[in-house]
Amino acid sequence: MTLTILEPGLSTTVQDDGRFGHYHIGMPPSGAMDLYSHAVGNLLVGNDEGAAGLEMTYNGVDARFDEDATIALTGADMSPELDGEPIPTWESVDVEEGQVLSTSFSANGARSYLAIGGGIDVEPRMGSRSTYELIGLGGHEGRSLEEGDELPLGESGWNAPEGRSIPDEDVLTYEGEKRLKVIMGLCDYRLTEESKAEFLDSEWKVTPEADRIGYRFDGPDIEFVEREQPFGAGADLSNVVDVGYPIGSIQVSEQPIVLASDAVTGGGYATVGTVISPDRALLAQCRTHESVRFESVTIDEALDARRERRETLDRLRNSLE
Amino acid sequence: METDRIERYALPSPSYEHGGDDHVFVELDQAMSFDANFKAMAITQELRGQDLDGIVEVCPANASYMVRFDPDVIAPSELIERLKTLDETIDIEEYKWEARVIDFPVLYDDPWTHETVMQFRDRHQDPESTDLEYSARINGFEDADAFIEAHAGAPHMVTMIGFVPGLAWCHQMVPRDQQIEVPKYLRPRTDTPGRAIGYGGAFTTPYPVQGAGGYQLFGRTPVEVLDIDQELPDFQDSIVFPKPGDIFDFRRIDRDEYDRIREEVEAGTFTHTYGHVEFEPEEFFDDPAGYNERLVEVIG
Numbered sequence: 034m035t036l037t038i039l040e041p042g043l044s045t046t047v048q049d050d051g052r053f054g055h056y057h058i059g060m061p062p063s064g065a066m067d068l069y070s071h072a073v074g075n076l077l078v079g080n081d082e083g084a085a086g087l088e089m090t091y092n093g094v095d096a097r098f099d100e101d102a103t104i105a106l107t108g109a110d111m112s113p114e115l116d117g118e119p120i121p122t123w124e125s126v127d128v129e130e131g132q133v134l135s136t137s138f139s140a141n142g143a144r145s146y147l148a149i150g151g152g153i154d155v156e157p158r159m160g161s162r163s164t165y166e167l168i169g170l171g172g173h174e175g176r177s178l179e180e181g182d183e184l185p186l187g188e189s190g191w192n193a194p195e196g197r198s199i200p201d202e203d204v205l206t207y208e209g210e211k212r213l214k215v216i217m218g219l220c221d222y223r224l225t226e227e228s229k230a231e232f233l234d235s236e237w238k239v240t241p242e243a244d245r246i247g248y249r250f251d252g253p254d255i256e257f258v259e260r261e262q263p264f265g266a267g268a269d270l271s272n273v274v275d276v277g278y279p280i281g282s283i284q285v286s287e288q289p290i291v292l293a294s295d296a297v298t299g300g301g302y303a304t305v306g307t308v309i310s311p312d313r314a315l316l317a318q319c320r321t322h323e324s325v326r327f328e329s330v331t332i333d334e335a336l337d338a339r340r341e342r343r344e345t346l347d348r349l350r351n352s353l354e
Numbered sequence: 355m356e357t358d359r360i361e362r363y364a365l366p367s368p369s370y371e372h373g374g375d376d377h378v379f380v381e382l383d384q385a386m387s388f389d390a391n392f393k394a395m396a397i398t399q400e401l402r403g404q405d406l407d408g409i410v411e412v413c414p415a416n417a418s419y420m421v422r423f424d425p426d427v428i429a430p431s432e433l434i435e436r437l438k439t440l441d442e443t444i445d446i447e448e449y450k451w452e453a454r455v456i457d458f459p460v461l462y463d464d465p466w467t468h469e470t471v472m473q474f475r476d477r478h479q480d481p482e483s484t485d486l487e488y489s490a491r492i493n494g495f496e497d498a499d500a501f502i503e504a505h506a507g508a509p510h511m512v513t514m515i516g517f518v519p520g521l522a523w524c525h526q527m528v529p530r531d532q533q534i535e536v537p538k539y540l541r542p543r544t545d546t547p548g549r550a551i552g553y554g555g556a557f558t559t560p561y562p563v564q565g566a567g568g569y570q571l572f573g574r575t576p577v578e579v580l581d582i583d584q585e586l587p588d589f590q591d592s593i594v595f596p597k598p599g600d601i602f603d604f605r606r607i608d609r610d611e612y613d614r615i616r617e618e619v620e621a622g623t624f625t626h627t628y629g630h631v632e633f634e635p636e637e638f639f640d641d642p643a644g645y646n647e648r649l650v651e652v653i654g
Contacts, residue, residue, distance in 0.1 A: 053410050053411065054410070054411065055411075055519075056411035056413050056422065056516075057398075057411065057412060057413040057414065057515060057516075057598065058515050058516075058519055058520065058592065058594040058596075058597075059515050059516040059517060059518050059519040059520060059521055059594065060519045060594075159593070167518060168518070168519055168563065168580070168582055169582060170582055170593070175582075215374075216372045216373070216374055216375075218371040218372060218373075218379075219371050219373060219379050220381070263383075263384045263385035263386070264385045264386050264387070264530065264533075264535075264556065265385060265386025265416065265417070265525075265535075265555050265556040265557070266384070266385070266386070266555060267537065267538060267554060267555040268537040268538075269538075272555070273384065274383075274384065274385065274386045274416050274417045274418075274555070275415060275416050275514055275516075275523055275555075275557070276379070276381070276415050276416070276418045276420070277379065277413040277415045277418070277419065277420035277514075277516060279373030279374060279376075279377035279379060279420065279422070280374075280376075280377070280422075281373075281374050282373055282374075282377075297516070297517045297518060298413070298516040298517060298518075299413070299415055299514065299516030299517055300516070300517050301554070301555065304379075307372070307373040307374035307377065308374060309374045309375050310374055310375050310376050332372045332375065332430055335372070335374060335375040336375055336425060336430075338375075339375045339376075339425065339426075343426065
């Protein structure tokens with residue numbers, strides 16, 4: 034059973050919920066940037082939350098199914114159609130052999146997820162089917178999809194009925210102001226108090242340098258505390274003796290960069306805080322030139338937000354079973 | 355006068371920082387030292403050995419370390435308490451670990467990185483010199499040749515791996531007053547040959563693949579540190595060869611040996627030459643020159 038790519042879209046990759054246990058050799062987790070949309074799509078088609086699907090950026094695929102399948106499109110709305118007829122998003126849809134799925138540019142949000150009953154059955158590498166493009170590992174030939182690619186599909190354990198959907202309040206639309214919750218800290222002693230306050234008070238604009246490795250933001254200048262640089266740190270005031278970078282951490286050189294699923298795992302720029310895990314999904318839906326604000330939270334508030342996200346997914350799974 | 359012991363540094367109280375809801379970052383010191391690095395190495399090795407539920411990633415770094423975990427399985431406060439206990443109980447003078455001592459051939463001043471160095475002169479502190487000449491001068495060496503002899507003259511410890519898969523930070527195993535220190539380029543290069551030997555701050559890094567970069571370039575190695583397709587025998591278990599705690603013995607080679615090794619690599623038959631030691635920090639601290647000599651003797 035295969036899915037044939039007719040139009041690959043702007044940047045489409047096979048992603049599951051990530052590759053773990055290798056960060057200490059410099060290997061980021063990869064995996065879906067918006068793990069919430071990815072998980073909901075899988076639940077709608079009867080897969081495990083972490084099954085491999087397609088992550089499509091700004092503009093998705095046109096693709097032909099060579100057998101009957103159940104699909105769901107979640108995340109950014111790319112106005113999907115089946116043989117030219119509009120189909121709903123955040124809902125399971127039956128596809129018949131030979132039918133063609135097509136998508137357009139997203140109006141809100143940056144990434145759309147295509148889940149298919151049975152998942153995409155590419156060969157796992159180092160415990161994951163996720164694509165890590167920088168070194169060409171995993172996914173389909175380690176790269177984003179191209180016209181003519183044929184993706185193997187897994188056997189679905191059962192056929193989820195058509196029209197399975199989730200409550201409206203669990204459907205995300207990515208409209209309005211985006212606030213990313215962060216726990217400040219790490220090496221934020223490198224910033225002046227004024228600069229730290231300004232970081233949290235300002236609007237930050239997503240620059241065109243925003244991809245699966247990280248999102249670079251434009252805003253006020255970062256001010257560092259003057260010091261004689263410690264041994265081994267390097268000459269620039271933004272430099273520290275090289276540290277590991279958490280996923281979601283904000284590193285500052287001239288501009289802040291929030292590290293994402295394909296993060297560089299460490300380096301010599303000061304990090305000043307970390308976007309909490311549920312809000313990394315929202316980061317994935319931020320579009321170039323959009324503005325975000327960073328909101329400082331405590332570890333307990335971060336754990337509450339994580340629990341809330343977990344409970345939502347548990348509730349959806351139970352209601353769909 | 356040059357010191358002949360590794361000076362010891364009393365570490366400040368570690369700072370325990372939440373990296374979001376699912377990471378803890380622990381800075382042992384703001385400055386690089388073997389004290390800080392060996393402590394990071396020892397704590398992370400012990401933590402790995404405990405095999406706790408909910409621990410996802412354990413990452414030693416130069417003078418810090420990081421743990422990724424599942425807070426639904428182990429609470430951040432509980433993890434931090436465990437890390438504090440480890441910090442208090444580990445005495446790095448008594449701590450020992452199995453280390454590989456690895457022969458690492460380098461063609462210094464090779465034609466490929468030389469071409470890159472010349473191509474990006476406008477981004478460098480000193481457009482009139484090569485990276486080797488500049489680094490030799492600011493570190494007080496007579497010429498590039500004496501500088502190369504010093505870089506290859508004592509082994510280097512892999513104190514951290516990261517940025518991208520297989521990139522190893524290597525810190526030379528000599529007293530601080532003999533450490534080479536160089537700044538990064540003023541503006542990063544858009545290109546660096548794969549397998550280039552770079553240097554930034556107080557660290558050598560072999561570039562695993564071709565790409566952008568800002569480190570001073572001294573040479574090129576014929577050997578691979580990353581093999582994504584796992585075709586070379588050393589890469590059967592992992593796509594990355596270096597491990598934190600490895601000891602690299604950079605060895606100056608000529609073009610003939612470089613070409614010979616490349617042929618073996620390309621034929622898929624090359625294997626790294628290395629031996630094993632039980633690394634003993636205290637012996638190293640007391641007599642680095644003598645201990646380093648004994649270390650490199652174990653290379654096959």
